Amino acid sequence: MRVLVVEDDAMIADGIRAxxxxxxxSIDCVETCEDARSALAANNFSAVVLxxxxxxxxxxxxLRDIRRRGDATPVLLLTALDETADRIAGLDAGADDYLGKPFDxxxxxxxxxxxIRRRDGRATTCLEHGPICLYPAEGNATLGGAPVALSRREFAVLHALMERPGVVRSRAELEERLYGWGDEVDxxxxxVHVHNLRAKxxxxxxxxxxxxxxxxxxS
Structure with a gap:
């Protein structure tokens, strides 16, 4: 998944990125509302940490601006633990969840x-397509019940394809899932990743x- 982190505390942002x-x-970080608007207008993200x-x-x-534009990207709010009013306002404004600081x-x-699972209408934590099962929480996959060794980026490509198996993903879409702004893209x-996945x-x-x-x- 590719996540946009909107956080002006560099220590928190770096911790989330790591x-x-x-x-x-794949993580992209911005510090302001204006930069977040620009990032969301130019990129597709799996979720936003705000x-x-x-x-x-x-x-x-x-968040209200995002929802008024019809952008349904899942948003998780970061709040102070004791700010109940902020949590309520955030949920009513369209947040999908919240997490109090400090957090794990x-x-x-x-x-x-x-x-992300709720956005996709899935109740199960496993993505299945024919004999292939992918487990996002564990970061692994099986073929006919047998473990398949995947690199981090092979896993990301397979995850993107299996989220909506019948949907064609362009090369640009897959690159967005694989790389952040500072990453060099071959x-x-x-x-190469698709070739390796087919081999496995x-x-x-x-x-x-x-x-x-x-x-x-x-399938």
């Missing part, structure tokens, strides 16, 4: 997976739709 990166996520108190305004007002990074990661990185899951596991991108083959 913790979620270890869980296989602080309420920002240098140029309220995260809740930013493993809990943050789990809550993000949960709000020109054929997606093709079967040549027919992933279809190439010429001129459009990739999708999981019908």
């Amino acid at each position: 913790g979620l990166s270890l869980a296989g996520a 602080d309420i108190m920002l240098p140029d305004g309220s995260g809740i007002d930013l 990074l493993d809990e943050l990661s789990a809550r993000l997976r949960a709000i 020109s054929n990185a997606v093709e 899951l079967g040549r027919g596991a992933i279809e190439t739709i010429r001129g459009l991108g990739y999708r999981m083959a019908p």
Whole structure:
């Protein structure tokens, strides 16, 4: 998953980046409402982690703007533990969940997976497609019940494809899931990861739709 973190405290932002990166996520960080608006307008994110108190305004007002534009990206608010009014206002403004500071990074990661799962209308934590099962919480996958060794980015590509197996994902979409703003993107990185996945899951596991991108083959 690719996550936008809107947080002006550099220590907190760096901690979130480090913790979620270890869980296989690609993280982009901004410090202001204005930069968050620009980032959301130019990129597709799996979720947003949003602080309420920002240098140029309220995260809740930013959230209202996001929802007024029809942007349904899942949003998790970071709040002070004792600010009940902020939590209520945030949920009423369209937040999908909240987490009080200080927080545990493993809990943050789990809550993000949960709000993304709800967005996709899934009750189960496992993504299944034919003999392939992918477990986002554990960061692993199986084929016919047998473990499949995947690199972090191979896992990210497979995750993106299995979220909506019938949907064609373009190369640009997959690159967005794999890389943050500061990452160097190899020109054929997606093709290499798809090739490796086919070698591990079967040549027919992933279809190439010429001129459009990739999708999981019908099971």
